[in-house]
Amino acid sequence: MTDGDVPALDDPVGQSLTGRHAHLARHFGRAVSYVPDVASFCAVPADPDAADWNDLAKLLGPGELADLFSAPATPPRDWEPVFHMEGRQMVWSGDIPPVPEESGTAVVELGARDVPEMLDLVARTRPGPFRRRTHALGTYLGIREHGTLVAMAGERLRPPGWAEISAVCTAPEARGRGHAARLITAVAARVTARGDRPFLHVAEANTGALALYERLGLTTRERVTFRGFRIP
Known part of the structure; x- marks a missing residue:
């Protein structure tokens, strides 16, 4: 199996929060994030719909940062970009x-x-x-x-x-x-x-x-x- 065949690395935050770090997670619908004093990262499904974004907003709260890490999903247009950084x-x-x-x-x-x-x-x-x-x-x-x-x-x-x-x-x-x-x-x-x-x-x-x-x-x-x- 090559590294490209490993889907766990395509969604490392979501895979962690629903697996080994489930005890450090909080959920609302299909949205999930780390508890605030551990990490800022959050995740939605790979194919999020409007309900998933609404769930993430309810989970984190108005005015809070949605740290999507490396997830490619695009949030609603009224979510203000805070940071954008290229990496590997x-x-x-x-x-x-x-x-x-x-x-x-x-x-x-x-x-x-x-x-x-x-x-x-x-x-x-x-x-x-x-x-x-x-x-x-x-x-x-x-x-x-x-x-x-x-x-x-x-x-x-x-x-x-x-x-x-x-x-x-x-x-x-x-x-x-x-x-x-x-x-x-x-x-x-x-x-x-x-x-x-x-x-x-x-x-x-x-x-x-x-x-x-x-x-x-x-x-x-x-x-x-x-x-x-x-x-x-």
Whole structure:
């Protein structure tokens, strides 16, 4: 089976919310979204009708953001566009290399007690949406220097058979030391150890991250557009 034959990756948000992340979902009709303190992503069926859009509006509420992630469905005309960003969906096409070693630092697992530090790191580095309970989506790993969290990466979307690597970020003062590569590899190793395959999304404009992912062995499955709309 080729990557193009895997429909789970065509709708990673919807497939996650109706599967492994069902316990983190809220529903109204055929519309579904993550609970607000976990993630902003929402989904409608691949062939939404007016009733589905109405259900999503009721689920999220007037004036709220409908973060459709990479879904191609077009919402009603009176939904105001908030963001539009070109990107890629990438998959790991080969074996996961050994996690690089570095003296003086170790890759550690992060949890609820680390959330304040995780949120501070995200605020300083802006890797993408990350909320108070985003860590509940999967395993998050980090690297500390002198006791301070300076880099992290973890799992986000979990469609059947796959796990998305996300929240890859390094504090400005700790860049250039290979932390991102170590963490991405460590997360990918955990994903494959349980029988899943790693994938990720990246903005087309983030050329540095794109080059790193390709160097590690990730290949582009398809180009996507990330979109968000304001509900009237």
